[in-house]
Amino acid sequence: MNYFLVDYENVKVAGFDGVVSLTENDVVVIFYSVNADNLTFGLHRRMNESKAEFRFQKVSVGEKNALDFQLCSYLGYLIRDTMTCEDAEEKCKYYIVSNDRGYSVLSEYWKQHRTDVVIVRNLAKAPPKIAEKVNCASNSPGTNNGIGELEKKLQAVLPDKADASDVAEIITHYKTKQGVNNGLTKKFPTHKVGPIYKAIKSLIADKKGS
Numbered sequence: 001m002n003y004f005l006v007d008y009e010n011v012k013v014a015g016f017d018g019v020v021s022l023t024e025n026d027v028v029v030i031f032y033s034v035n036a037d038n039l040t041f042g043l044h045r046r047m048n049e050s051k052a053e054f055r056f057q058k059v060s061v062g063e064k065n066a067l068d069f070q071l072c073s074y075l076g077y078l079i080r081d082t083m084t085c086e087d088a089e090e091k092c093k094y095y096i097v098s099n100d101r102g103y104s105v106l107s108e109y110w111k112q113h114r115t116d117v118v119i120v121r122n123l124a125k126a127p128p129k130i131a132e133k134v135n136c137a138s139n140s141p142g143t144n145n146g147i148g149e150l151e152k153k154l155q156a157v158l159p160d161k162a163d164a165s166d167v168a169e170i171i172t173h174y175k176t177k178q179g180v181n182n183g184l185t186k187k188f189p190t191h192k193v194g195p196i197y198k199a200i201k202s203l204i205a206d207k208k209g210s
Contacts, residue, residue: 001025001082004123005075007098008032009067009186011121013043015097018124022052028123029055029078031071035182062190071096072106075117083115095120099128099173150203157199163188167196177209 002022006015008030022028037058039047047054059070075094082092094110094117096103103119110117121128150171154164170183180200184193 001027001092002095003078003082003092004028004095004097005071005078006030006123007067007071007096007100009036009182010098010100012036013040015122016043016046017122017126019043019046019050019052022050022123024051024053026052027055028052029057029074031057031059031067031074033059033061033067035061035185061185064188064192065102065186067186068100068102072103075106079110079115091116094118095125097122101128153203154200157203159195159199160192163192163196167200171200171204175207177204177207180204180207 002025004026006028008015009032019028057070057074059067061067075096079092079094094115096106096117096119098119099121107117107119118125119128120126150168151164154167155161158164158167166187167184170180170187174180174183181193181197184196188196
């Protein structure tokens, strides 16, 4: 069996590329929250056409990395219940569908316990976009300089300079103001989101949205 744990806040509809090709041996667990709880008609149709089993996990938000922690907890519970199936011809495989680099630590942890947890950006098992950008950046000085300049600007305006790196990643990842706000809500505690967003307004003025 293949288990796909989808960080829907992170990948949205794009994370379901490849869903129609899944089989009855695939289980997709969708982690969503009030920040991301809508399915398009097109995605709904593709899910109906897929042979995979779908499960839904609504998570609580309001604290930094709230969805991530709950997804990781569920993964541990899932591995405990499925990895030791004696009648299974092959070991179960586990995938986290997200572009969040933080999950790589989880992958390394389970590797030490002889269990494969792979980070992918969609159900077609494509590698995460952010990971690709990081690899390319090592060969492209201009990319690193751009991000570095943004971090410097953020350090000058943010209430807590230590947040500059995370906020820079969110600003470069999302194309709209609403996306940036959603990214901040996912990454930081509620009491920090408002002050951070207010501080960075001038830096995201060129993004779409009000």
